[in-house]
Amino acid sequence: xxxxxxxxxxxxxxxxxxxxxxxxxxxxxxxxxxxxxxxxxxxxxxxxxxxxxxxxxxxxxxxxxxxxxxxxxxxxxxxxxxxxxxxxxxxxxxxxxxxxxxxxxxxxxxxxxxxxxxxxxxxxxxxxxxxxxxxxxxxxxxxxxxxxxxxxxxxxxxxxxxxxxxxxxxxxxxxxxxxxxxxxxxxxxxxxxxxxxxxxxxxxxxxxxxxxxxxxxxxxxxxxxxxxxxxxxxxxxxxxxxxxxxxxxxxxxxxxxxxxxxxxxxxxxxxxxxxxxxxxxxxxxxxxxxxxxxxxxxxxxxxxxxxxxxxxxxxxxxxxxxxxxxxxxxxxxxxxxxxxxxxxxxxxxxxxxxxxxxxxxxxxxxxxxxxxxxxxxxxxxxxxxxxxxxxxxxxxxxxxxxxxxxxxxxxxxxxxxxxxxxxxxxxxxxxxxxxxxxxxxxxxxxxxxxxxxxxxxxxxxxxxxxxxxxxxxxxxxxxxxxxxx
RNA sequence: GGCCCCAUGGUCAAGCGGUUUAAGACACCGCCCUUUCACGGCGGUAACCCGGGUUCGAAUCCCGGUGGGGUCACCA
Numbered sequence: 001x002x003x004x005x006x007x008x009x010x011x012x013x014x015x016x017x018x019x020x021x022x023x024x025x026x027x028x029x030x031x032x033x034x035x036x037x038x039x040x041x042x043x044x045x046x047x048x049x050x051x052x053x054x055x056x057x058x059x060x061x062x063x064x065x066x067x068x069x070x071x072x073x074x075x076x077x078x079x080x081x082x083x084x085x086x087x088x089x090x091x092x093x094x095x096x097x098x099x100x101x102x103x104x105x106x107x108x109x110x111x112x113x114x115x116x117x118x119x120x121x122x123x124x125x126x127x128x129x130x131x132x133x134x135x136x137x138x139x140x141x142x143x144x145x146x147x148x149x150x151x152x153x154x155x156x157x158x159x160x161x162x163x164x165x166x167x168x169x170x171x172x173x174x175x176x177x178x179x180x181x182x183x184x185x186x187x188x189x190x191x192x193x194x195x196x197x198x199x200x201x202x203x204x205x206x207x208x209x210x211x212x213x214x215x216x217x218x219x220x221x222x223x224x225x226x227x228x229x230x231x232x233x234x235x236x237x238x239x240x241x242x243x244x245x246x247x248x249x250x251x252x253x254x255x256x257x258x259x260x261x262x263x264x265x266x267x268x269x270x271x272x273x274x275x276x277x278x279x280x281x282x283x284x285x286x287x288x289x290x291x292x293x294x295x296x297x298x299x300x301x302x303x304x305x306x307x308x309x310x311x312x313x314x315x316x317x318x319x320x321x322x323x324x325x326x327x328x329x330x331x332x333x334x335x336x337x338x339x340x341x342x343x344x345x346x347x348x349x350x351x352x353x354x355x356x357x358x359x360x361x362x363x364x365x366x367x368x369x370x371x372x373x374x375x376x377x378x379x380x381x382x383x384x385x386x387x388x389x390x391x392x393x394x395x396x397x398x399x400x401x402x403x404x405x406x407x408x409x410x411x412x413x414x415x416x417x418x419x420x421x422x423x424x425x426x427x428x429x430x431x432x433x434x435x436x437x438x439x440x441x442x443x444x445x446x447x448x449x450x451x452x453x454x455x456x457x458x459x460x461x462x463x464x465x466x467x468x469x470x471x472x473x474x475x476x477x478x479x480x481x482x483x484x485x
Numbered sequence: 486g487g488c489c490c491c492a493u494g495g496u497c498a499a500g501c502g503g504u505u506u507a508a509g510a511c512a513c514c515g516c517c518c519u520u521u522c523a524c525g526g527c528g529g530u531a532a533c534c535c536g537g538g539u540u541c542g543a544a545u546c547c548c549g550g551u552g553g554g555g556u557c558a559c560c561a
Contacts, residue, residue, distance in 0.1 A: 009561090010561090011560075011561045013560080013561075043561060044561095045560090045561080046560050046561065048560085049560075049561090050561095107559095111558090111559070114558085114559090115558090118557085118558085121486095121487090121557095122486065122487085122557085123486085124486085125486045125487060126486085126487065127487050127488065127557080128486095128487070128488095128557050129557080151559095153559055171490070171491095174489070174490080175489090176488075176489075177488080180487075180488055180557095181488090182557090185558085185559055187559085188559040189559055190559075192559085194558090194559070194560085194561085195560070195561045196561090198561095199561090214555095215489095215490065215491090215554090215555065215556095216555055216556070216561095217556095217561090218489065218490065218555075218556080219488075219489060219490090219555075219556045219557075220556085220561090240490085242490085242491075242554090242555095243554075243555070245553095245554075247496090249553060249554070250553090250554075250555095251554075251555075277497095280497065280498085280510085281497070282497090282498095284497085284498055284499070284509095286499070286500095287499090287509090288499085288508075288509045288510080289509090289510095290497095290509080290510050290511090307491095307497090307498075308490080308491060308492095309490090309491050309492065309554095310490090310491070310553085310554065310555090311496085311497065311498090312495095312496060312497075313496095313497095314496045314497060314511065314512085316496075316511055316512050317496070317497065317510075317511040317512080318511095319511090320510085320511055320512085321510095321511085323524095327524075367523095369523060369524050369525095370522080370523055370524085430520090434520090440520090441519095441520050442520055442521090443520090444520075445520030445521080446520060446521070448520085449520070449521065450521095455521090455522095456521060456522085457521045457522035457523085458521070458522065458523095459521095459522085459523090460520090460521090461520075461521095
């Protein structure tokens with residue numbers, strides 16, 4: 001069997017979307033599982049909306065996710081260029097061929113005429129499609145239109161009375177009646193090919209064996225198959241994966257919240273969590289495991305196990321998964337990831353020394369189990385960097401308890417003159433405290449927590465003490481005492 | 486509206502004719518752990534869209550209905 005070759009072909013009209021990312025991922029998984037090749041091609045034939053900025057964003061998001069490609073944009077290859085606007089000459093060549101073989105004809109209908117016609121068809125409940133008005137224009141007709149300054153589009157002559165069956169690797173056989181397909185445009189009046197045409201030329205010339213893409217392209221497939229056949233080219237295999245839906249079960253879009261990979265990256269989601277989550281949206285390993293590396297998914301992946309039904313994007317599950325990865329990554333990595341958020345929040349100065357780096361590490365140890373995504377570190381870490389205001393009613397109540405001065409004094413005494421505390425030391429010191437004071441744990445620890453943070457809940461005291469450091473602890477306890485009035 | 490796709494708990498999903506009193510995960514609820522919150526552990530609530538067939542037997546196959554979605558551009 002010949003080598004599998006797939007492509008991910010985004011149009012650079014915006015940042016990489018969650019759905020696009022999953023399509024790219026499934027392409028990659030499918031190909032790599034069989035040691036096949038991946039291509040990234042840029043479909044920028046929409047001159048109005050395409051931008052280099054979007055292209056850059058898409059590529060960087062793909063790399064961030066850990067997806068690589070053997071051939072394509074920015075890595076080159078034997079079938080380039082990989083940007084459609086740089087392949088215009090190639091399309092022109094096949095346009096000529098199609099014109100010569102009579103599969104394609106010039107159409108001079110204006111957009112206004114077509115829109116009006118479409119409305120009539122819609123209203124009448126008919127299949128919407130070009131009626132073939134310009135199909136049999138004579139050479140003179142064409143000249144006359146040209147003389148009027150009309151620029152033609154090129155339309156494909158869709159054969160009538162034919163039923164096309166597409167063999168889809170996830171959906172099975174899907175049939176379309178050609179009578180329901182109007183003669184579609186393959187070259188716009190500005191000479192730029194349309195998506196359906198460019199895709200076919202590229203997929204053939206690049207040797208694509210399998211087209212894995214979102215279900216929204218399913219209805220385009222018969223048009224493309226028609227083109228492959230007209231050109232006498234082999235038709236690749238197709239696999240249309242279901243869409244990702246928002247909470248309201250409609251196609252995911254901006255109004256459903258964050259939809260681009262970039263946004264999740266900015267919020268501090270880890271790429272491996274994102275990949276894991278996306279893979280589970282529509283694919284399942286068939287076992288009870290849920291947590292996988294890209295590599296492990298690759299080993300297990302097959303299109304047979306891809307679901308046909310659409311999947312709702314479940315942020316709760318993403319958060320759980322991401323939190324899981326955060327909890328199970330090294331403290332060093334999480335501290336490094338936390339750093340920019342802490343800095344942005346103004347907790348850290350521009351220039352940081354080793355002592356501050358160590359503090360960030362200790363803070364990370366204390367708060368990472370709370371995090372669903374890194375941006376949340378700002379809230380949880382606040383108590384380590386900002387002195388408390390003691391304005392919470394519940395906190396005031398705790399501080400008003402009569403044993404508070406004794407408890408604070410005891411800890412202050414222990415800390416005064418003591419060296420730097422580590423987690424173990426802090427734990428030991430704290431553990432002895434209740435017994436020494438002859439008080440219950442709650443009467444000791446709750447006031448200390450409030451005294452140190454101004455809040456009744458938060459990180460472990462044995463994490464708090466080392467991160468804050470002896471002098472800061474003493475200072476805060478003193479301030480807390482003063483608020484008792 | 487035409488065409489196409491889809492249909493198991495709130496969500497993701499396992500199940501591919503009998504081994505199912507229908508897995509697992511997220512979310513939710515309860516208990517435990519614990520100085521708090523979280524983490525973790527244990528347990529619980531909760532589903533085969535409806536109607537016909539086929540079959541000894543259907544969540545699993547077929548047909549119809551209903552529901553949801555996609556698509557009908559000189560966008561991809």
